[in-house]
Amino acid sequence: xxxxxxxxxxxxxxxxxxxxxxxxxxxxxxxxxxxxxxxxxxxxxxxxxxxxxxxxxxxxxxxxxxxxxxxxxxxxxxxxxxxxxxxxxxxxxxxxxxxxxxxxxxxxxxxxxxxxxxxxxxxxxxxxxxxxxxxxxxxxxxxxxxxxxxxxxxxxxxxxxxxxxxxxxxxxxxxxxxxxxxxxxxxxxxxxxxxxxxxxxxxxxxxxxxxxxxxxxxxxxxxxxxxxxxxxxxxxxxxxxxxxxxxxxxxxxxxxxxxxxxxxxxxxxxxxxxxxxxxxxxxxxxxxxxxxxxxxxxxxxxxxxxxxxxxxxxxxxxxxxxxxxxxxxxxxxxxx
Numbered sequence: 001x002x003x004x005x006x007x008x009x010x011x012x013x014x015x016x017x018x019x020x021x022x023x024x025x026x027x028x029x030x031x032x033x034x035x036x037x038x039x040x041x042x043x044x045x046x047x048x049x050x051x052x053x054x055x056x057x058x059x060x061x062x063x064x065x066x067x068x069x070x071x072x073x074x075x076x077x078x079x080x081x082x083x084x085x086x087x088x089x090x091x092x093x094x095x096x097x098x099x100x101x102x103x104x105x106x107x108x109x110x111x112x113x114x115x116x117x118x119x120x121x122x123x124x125x126x127x128x129x130x131x132x133x134x135x136x137x138x139x140x141x142x143x144x145x146x147x148x149x150x151x152x153x154x155x156x157x158x159x160x161x162x163x164x165x166x167x168x169x170x171x172x173x174x175x176x177x178x179x180x181x182x183x184x185x186x187x188x189x190x191x192x193x194x195x196x197x198x199x200x201x202x203x204x205x206x207x208x209x210x211x212x213x214x215x216x217x218x219x220x221x222x223x224x225x226x227x228x229x230x231x232x233x234x235x236x237x238x239x240x241x242x243x244x245x246x247x248x249x250x251x252x253x254x255x256x257x258x259x260x261x262x263x264x265x266x267x268x269x270x271x272x273x274x275x276x277x278x279x280x281x282x283x284x285x286x287x288x289x290x291x292x293x294x295x296x297x298x299x300x301x302x303x304x305x306x307x308x309x310x311x312x313x314x315x316x317x318x319x320x321x322x323x324x325x326x327x328x329x330x331x332x333x334x335x336x
Contacts, residue, residue, distance in 0.1 A: 003321045005305060006328035007068075008177070009228055009269045009293030010076040013058035014104045017084055017097050026088045037182055039190045050299050057297035061108055065115060067296070071303050076296065077328065078105060079119040079147040082181035087125040087152055094123035098133050106141045117332060118143045119177055124152045124165065131164040138172045144332050145175030145224070150207035151184065157207050158214025170220040175331065179228040180204055196300060204232030209241065212262045215254025221265070224331060228293060230272040235263055235284045260284065267331060269293025270323065273302050275312040282312075287319035291328040 021027040034043060056063050058081060068076060080101045089097055102120035109118040120143045122133040137143040146169075148157075155161060157178075169176050183189055183199025204227055211217055211225070234241065241259040244251040255262070263285050271293040272278050281290065295301030302308060309320045329335040 004074045004325040004329070005072055006075045006077065006292060006325040006332075007071075007073045007294050007296065007305065008077045008226060008291040008328050009179075009271060009301075010064075010078050010296040011058060011081045011298070012078050012105065012108065013055070013081045014084060014101045015059060016100045016104065017086075020093070020096060020100065021086060021089075024093075026086075036187065037190060038193065038195045041191075042193045042195075053299070054297045061112065061116075064296075065112065067303075068115065071294070071296075072306050073292075073294070074325070075115060075117060075328075077117045077119060077144070077177075077332070078108065079177055079179070080105065080121045082147070082149065082179050085121065085124075085149050085181055087123070087149070089123065089125070091123070091126050091129055094126060094129065095133075098122055102133075102137050102141055102143065105143065117334070119175060120146045122146050122148070122165075124148055124162070125155075127161045127164050130162075131168040134165065134168050134174060135172065138174050145169070145177065147177040147179055150178060150180040150203040156210045156214070158210040158216050166216055166220050166223065169224075170222045173222070173224065173333075175224045175226060177226045177228065178204060178207055180207070201229050201232035204229055205234040206232075208232070208234050208263075208266065209259075212241075212259050213251065213253035213255050215256075217262045217265065218254065218256050224267070226267040226269065226291065226331070228269055228271065228295075230270065230277070230281055230293075231263070231266070231268045231285075234259075235268065235281055236277070238263060238284060264289060267291055267327070270305065270308060271295055271302055273308075275308065278308060278312045279314055282315060282319070282323075287315065287322055288327060290323045291331065292324060 086097055098121055105118040105120055109116045120137040122130040124130045180200040180203035183195045183203055185199055189195040189199045238260045245258050267289050269291055270278055292305040294303050
């Protein structure tokens, strides 16, 4: 029997949300901010090549389904494009933005229930509202969870203000997909597309470290966290975090165990591009903690999940099957 492939890292764009923010000063400021963040060369390439290719795939479900067939993907777990977090929005605007995006994801999934499963978004800059939106997303809309960024403006994910969100996520058994948007390193990474190539994996490593050392995973052991881009740099160099936990008392923070033990309670996507990197990820966190991730439809994605798994040595057929789809179906509660 052919193994079902579930892609956990796929994005959609809600055009109604773009229309809602089009005249806002913060949205109008985006081009200048992007120029400072990624540089003129990357903006030119995005505008002339990447975005024209990605936009139809982000907005046309028929194109998405055809691409899934070509990639051998049976089910996509779709989530909003990180460009639509809009964590600068005031509460009223944030309510409308989240509603539009979440209802659009639900609509797409309802039209193709055998191919699409949904994660929503929420206004994490307003933590109490975010907890309410999460409950609505899961209980009323039937979404499996939400996507969040690696930080919320100047607030790290272990900030005490976010306690209501984490408590609600654990209570509901909601999946929390952590996906960065940009980098906080500024102009140092504004050349050569380093803001994405280096910056985004680094942001994920920082976010997971705050959750670990900040005690969030001890206070909420039932959280279902999925980290994009293979968890960034943290799994591949967790030995340094483990060492710091032992020799530096201040590094322990509120963590009760060495960092690697928490990594084995988080799920990671397979977006690490190369077989050796995937094999190392399996060695560190275990095959049970991996789900396919392609980053569809962006050009930093990897669109041959079966090929990547087939080329990765020292993984059993059972583990390959689990990574391709079994783990994701179990995490989504769809394995029965």
